[in-house]
Amino acid sequence: MQKAGVRAIIATGWGGLKAGSLPSNILNVDSVAHSWLFPQVTAVVHHGGAGTTAAGLMAGKPTLICPFFADQPFWGAEVARKELGPTPIKQSALTADKLACALRQLVEDERFKENAQLLSIALRSENGADNAIEWMKQRGILKD
8 A cells, every 4th residue: 555655444354364563644443434435535455246336336436446366357347348447456466566556547548537436326226126126027027
């Protein structure tokens, strides 16, 4: 974070991440509600799980995904493809220099911010429950 010149919050959570001694521009928390935190930050960096990705994008924040398994590489690729954040960095390839470069891109590239805000508006205007019901009715899964 110092190399990128940004402040950061690291949530160590249930994954067993050990933060160690941190400089004053990094806050370590055990856990925090994404719905509360993400609207207050400039951008989000995370593993790329579907729920965390959705929470960051719902908050309209540019996103960097550092995937390590399952669907996480897919979400990282989608975020980059839609220009919501930089190219994902696999956790196995993550270095301080790569992270610093991606963080600078994340906070300086206005297109990421604009695209994330536009997607947030679209996501918040969508009624997922009604859409799912209509989809099931069209396929005969649900009856009126």
